[in-house]
Amino acid sequence: MCGIVGYVGTKKASPILINGLKRLEYRGYDSAGISTIEKDGISLMKDMGRVKNLENISGINDLEGTIGIAHTRWATHGKPSKENSHPHMDNSKKFSVVHNGIIENYESLREDLKSKGYTFYSDTDTENIPNLIHYYYTKYENEKGIERFLKSVRSACLDLKGSFAIEVICSDFPDNMIVVRKDSPLVIGKAEGENYLSSDIPAILSFTRTFYLLDDYEFAILSKDDVKFYDKDLNPVNKEVKSIEWDAVGADKNGYEDYMLKEIYEQATSTRETVGTRFQGPKTAFEELDFTKEYLSSLTRIYIVACGTAMHAGLAGKTVIEKLSKIPTEVDVASEFRYRDPLVDEKTLCIFLTQSGETADTIAALKLSKEKGAKTLAISNVIGSSITREADLSIYTHAGPEIAVASTKAYTSQVVLMNVLAIYMSEVLENNDQKYLDSLKEEILELPEKVEETLKISESLKDFARQVYQEKDVFYLGRGVDHAIATEGCLKLKEISYIHSESYAGGELKHGTIALIEKGITVIGVLTDKNLVKKSISNLQEVITRGAKTLIITNQKDLDTKAFDVVVTIPESNTFISPVLAVIPLQLFAYYVAKEKGLDVDKPRNLAKSVTVE
Ligand code: M6R
Numbered sequence: 001m002c003g004i005v006g007y008v009g010t011k012k013a014s015p016i017l018i019n020g021l022k023r024l025e026y027r028g029y030d031s032a033g034i035s036t037i038e039k040d041g042i043s044l045m046k047d048m049g050r051v052k053n054l055e056n057i058s059g060i061n062d063l064e065g066t067i068g069i070a071h072t073r074w075a076t077h078g079k080p081s082k083e084n085s086h087p088h089m090d091n092s093k094k095f096s097v098v099h100n101g102i103i104e105n106y107e108s109l110r111e112d113l114k115s116k117g118y119t120f121y122s123d124t125d126t127e128n129i130p131n132l133i134h135y136y137y138t139k140y141e142n143e144k145g146i147e148r149f150l151k152s153v154r155s156a157c158l159d160l161k162g163s164f165a166i167e168v169i170c171s172d173f174p175d176n177m178i179v180v181r182k183d184s185p186l187v188i189g190k191a192e193g194e195n196y197l198s199s200d201i202p203a204i205l206s207f208t209r210t211f212y213l214l215d216d217y218e219f220a221i222l223s224k225d226d227v228k229f230y231d232k233d234l235n236p237v238n239k240e241v242k243s244i245e246w247d248a249v250g251a252d253k254n255g256y257e258d259y260m261l262k263e264i265y266e267q268a269t270s271t272r273e274t275v276g277t278r279f280q281g282p283k284t285a286f287e288e289l290d291f292t293k294e295y296l297s298s299l300t301r302i303y304i305v306a307c308g309t310a311m312h313a314g315l316a317g318k319t320v321i322e323k324l325s326k327i328p329t330e331v332d333v334a335s336e337f338r339y340r341d342p343l344v345d346e347k348t349l350c351i352f353l354t355q356s357g358e359t360a361d362t363i364a365a366l367k368l369s370k371e372k373g374a375k376t377l378a379i380s381n382v383i384g385s386s387i388t389r390e391a392d393l394s395i396y397t398h399a400g401p402e403i404a405v406a407s408t409k410a411y412t413s414q415v416v417l418m419n420v421l422a423i424y425m426s427e428v429l430e431n432n433d434q435k436y437l438d439s440l441k442e443e444i445l446e447l448p449e450k451v452e453e454t455l456k457i458s459e460s461l462k463d464f465a466r467q468v469y470q471e472k473d474v475f476y477l478g479r480g481v482d483h484a485i486a487t488e489g490c491l492k493l494k495e496i497s498y499i500h501s502e503s504y505a506g507g508e509l510k511h512g513t514i515a516l517i518e519k520g521i522t523v524i525g526v527l528t529d530k531n532l533v534k535k536s537i538s539n540l541q542e543v544i545t546r547g548a549k550t551l552i553i554t555n556q557k558d559l560d561t562k563a564f565d566v567v568v569t570i571p572e573s574n575t576f577i578s579p580v581l582a583v584i585p586l587q588l589f590a591y592y593v594a595k596e597k598g599l600d601v602d603k604p605r606n607l608a609k610s611v612t613v614e
Helices: 013-023 051-055 106-115 128-139 145-159 259-265 267-275 293-298 308-325 360-371 386-390 409-429 434-458 461-468 481-497 506-511 533-545 578-596
Strands: 003-008 031-038 041-048 067-073 095-100 164-170 177-182 187-191 194-198 210-213 218-222 227-230 301-306 329-333 348-354 375-380 393-396 473-478 500-505 522-527 549-554 566-569
Touching: 003 013, 003 095, 003 164, 003 177, 013 031, 013 051, 013 067, 013 194, 031 051, 031 095, 041 051, 041 095, 067 095, 067 164, 095 128, 106 128, 128 145, 128 164, 145 164, 145 177, 145 218, 259 267, 259 578, 267 409, 267 434, 267 578, 293 409, 301 308, 301 360, 308 329, 308 348, 308 409, 308 481, 348 360, 360 375, 360 386, 375 386, 375 409, 386 393, 409 434, 409 578, 434 566, 434 578, 461 549, 461 566, 461 578, 473 481, 473 506, 473 533, 481 500, 481 522, 481 578, 500 506, 506 533, 522 533, 522 578, 533 549, 549 578
Parallel strands: 301 329, 301 348, 348 375, 375 393, 473 500, 473 522, 522 549, 549 566
Antiparallel strands: 003 067, 003 194, 031 041, 031 067, 095 164, 164 177, 177 218, 187 194, 187 210, 218 227
8 A cells, every 4th residue: 555754854855755665665556756845845756666766766866855755656546657646736836745545535626626726637536635735725825824734734634535644745834744644544753853754664663763643633743853733623732652662673674585584484483472471470461451251251242353364363363262262253354344234232342453453444344343332452563553543452463563565474473362362361251271271371382482393394395386386276275273274375375476276165175166176286285173184184185086286284293194295294283373383384385486486575466565445
């Protein structure tokens, strides 16, 4: 999705902005641009394609301005083109604006502005914004100083329907920038004698680790030494500064060829961080949660709502939460949940899983659940992310920054955290033998070593990737939690290697899919649930008989594996946490296949790291 960077200080803004945009490249984009305030007015430079193209625009190194805004665009309204890329300026060239989000009423706004004499050069929804600001600026001509600028931005924003994070500069105020957000992320990084702005913390992490988080309809006026905040009615607001524990090294490749590979290899550390000190006492520590035995006993249902990989982590988490709490638990895709009028009331606990905490559908699903009276719990990786500010309760995965578009360590940390949560809930409910719960804790504490071992074992898949990388279709099979794991592995292959792949519950094979199995087709089986392994093997036999080549991922030591072409045996674990280990070979397999194809694994085509629009 689009990325925003901004700078106000004493240094030349353009190199800082470009550096920030490069750090946002992982979000996915099709064009990039910057505006700075120069002695002779606002400069505007933008181009299609990579930030590198922007960097090569002649004259960009001559920019002297110490205040500027920058953007990477991921096309929504209007095709990728130089004209449609941001920043956008108003007709008088007094204002320059970058915007993330979607303006839903852009057509009526455009018609209205046209009727007032404004002209448009792009197909974007964003171009309305600088013109609307200009329109109000002329209306507020009697206002003095920065008030006039602020009021104009506010009035323009009140006309907008949809989601937005906006940065505005104005040639009349060369020392200031105004920013505002609604349903789209924006953070202000505070440093000595300079302030930074970004849609995403990693972009400015090398400059500062102290941040202000803007709430919906909060406006901020930035100068080099100061940030002033205002609410929707322009009353001044005091804002607390937050410190972020992530460091810039954590957001760098650290010697790895790609972020994805680095993040796969970080999973021993990240899963350890997820557990933290929660198991140090006799009972699981969750100070952030206020669950009582009475409350949990009153629940008739738990929903786990998420998108993509987070939803797959939810499928894995459902097993442990339902088994230990004994409360019926359902997993829903956020984009479906929000429109299907779900049965949610005060007897429902709704858990929202999201790495970024900014996924538009997941946030909308949370708001709906709140309206219906449910308690909402956000599980996110990003401290202070939008969802955590909406939810009744929030807990963090502490996996560290995840930059690669394909989610890996966030998934494993989400699965671990749901295990820890399930144990905590069971302790509050007092519904399972404590010895049994303690044994589950032991297994979770042993996970990081097993993750290390699994990483080593999985490296053998490089060879298999070489056999598969030119194929058109790959099938994944599993039953129970193994189906959930297979589905996540299947998504990984799809998104970074562009190979069509499907994941099936083993028993479903005969009901149609087996028609697609022919000689040479690759089928990957996940076999970790000992109660279902035999059933899955029967399904795999069915595809072997029809000529399929098979890879199996298993933790069953005494399995007869002669029939399979490649076998990856991972360390044993209980089925609640087996997704953490079994997904690793699947992540690495997808990675190796994509590398064999020579693809950019960190920035797969058409995908964005956080999907902040519907
Ligand atoms: O930030 P979130 O966890 O809410 O993101 C949800 C999905 O967009 C995300 O998991 C996506 O499916 C990944 N690209 C998968 O690797």
